Amino acid sequence: MRKMSVASAPGKTILFGEHSVVYDEPAIAGAVNKRASVKIQESLNNYSTLKSYDLGFEVILNTRRGTYKLVKGKPGIIRYILNAMGKFHDHSNIDMTLGLNLPIGSGLGSSAAVTVATIAALHDYHGVPITKEKLAEEAHGVEQDVQGIASPLDTLVSTNGGLVYLSREKRIVRFDKPLDAPFVIGFTNKYGNTGKMVKHVRHLKDNYPELINPVISTMGKIANEARIAILKNDIDRIADLMNLNQGLLDGLGVNTYELSRMIYTARENGALASKITGSGGGGSIISLCKNSTVDNVANAINKEDSTIKVKFSGEGVLVNRRSPPFN
Template identity: 80%
Template structure:
């Protein structure tokens, strides 16, 4: 029987701290109940393959060179997998399958989920002991190499799961309470490029430090205020802070027409708050709703864009579900 190694990791949504977290400000994010799953086993061929029916592609991989030959489709997320394979695989032939129910490039941490799941599956396949702390660091290193600059938040949340506060010292502090409020995530077909947008903000910060540094600092203060509000389940204050945060993101130039359209559509149809989630430049917004208007908000956004309703998930990375949980 073939030894099959399977690992899955959740996507995430950021409530507070986009971009400012790159500069060591605090952030708040949560794992969602949408996941990337990587399955791999020894191949009978003398080459490695990767396929994803969800994304509609299949490739033959050269893991030593970090290259691939396309058989069908367009593998937009393969750079993360090849980078992880180069670091954590012994280059023997394997067959890999990727399942993903997260939209790519939408700000929901699809690349982090794929990276975390890939590394976890490879470690399990090779019998390498690891824990969540080392896995999150390894996955962040892959994202940083691929993107040029990357926040550790996505890979931390994808690894640990739950709703978390990330301190300035990069310490993860889980929330004991659940945020008792419904959210609608809207995403546009115009995908964002996280690396490109993060570099754009960095350039703006370098060119105008006296103007941009206070914006980054205020984002950090908003995240700290939001932490207290979440602990108290103060929905009105959380809504105010989300809308304030959106104004600051807009000032950094990461908004787009499509994102702004979704934000105001959500607000005009009853959402108490709506803001970009993720890097911007395309991708997703997150809208805080009342219990009685979730469907109304989702339907309004769906006229021109798409939505998913997500719940926060306590589950982080899972490896061969029968295995003992990672520490």
């Protein structure tokens, strides 16, 4: 029987703290019930392969050089996998399969989910014990290498799961109870580019610090107010804070026509609040709804764009060993 390891990790949605979290402000995010999965098998050939039936691509890998030869499709997320393999693989020949039911570039943390699952599967394949804290740190390092600058929030949430508050000191505090409200994620076919958007905000901050620093600080204060509101399950206050947060994101220039269209469509069809989730520039919005309006919101957005209804998930990274390598 061929040696094999399988790992999976969830995507995430950010409720509060996009962009400001890069500058050590607090944030609130949650793992969702959509995941990336990575299967690694010992190869019967004298080369390594990577394929994804979900994304429709197949490549032959050169893990030593960090390059690949395209067999078919467009492997848009492969840079994260190659970077992880360069750091954590011994370059033995393997066959890797990637499963993904998260839209790429939509602000739902697809790159973090893929990175966390890849590293977890590699460590398991090589029998390397690792803590979740270390896994999140390693995955963040990969995202930084690929994007140039990256928030640790995505990889922290993907590794640990649950609805979490990330403090200024990068300490994760899990909420004991799930947020009792339905959400609709809307996304367009215009993908966002996290690295580009983070660099855009950095440019504004460097050139207009007296204007942008207070905006970033206020976003942090909103996240702290939201933490209290979530603990009280004060849905109306959470909605107000989400809409306030969206105004600041708009001011940072990370909104687009398509995102704005979805935001106002959601609000006009019964959403209590709607805002960008993720880095913007394309990608996704998140809408807080009532049980009675969640279908109306989803149907309205679906006329021009796409939606998924998500639930927050308490499960983080999962590995298929009887004795998990986490402690």
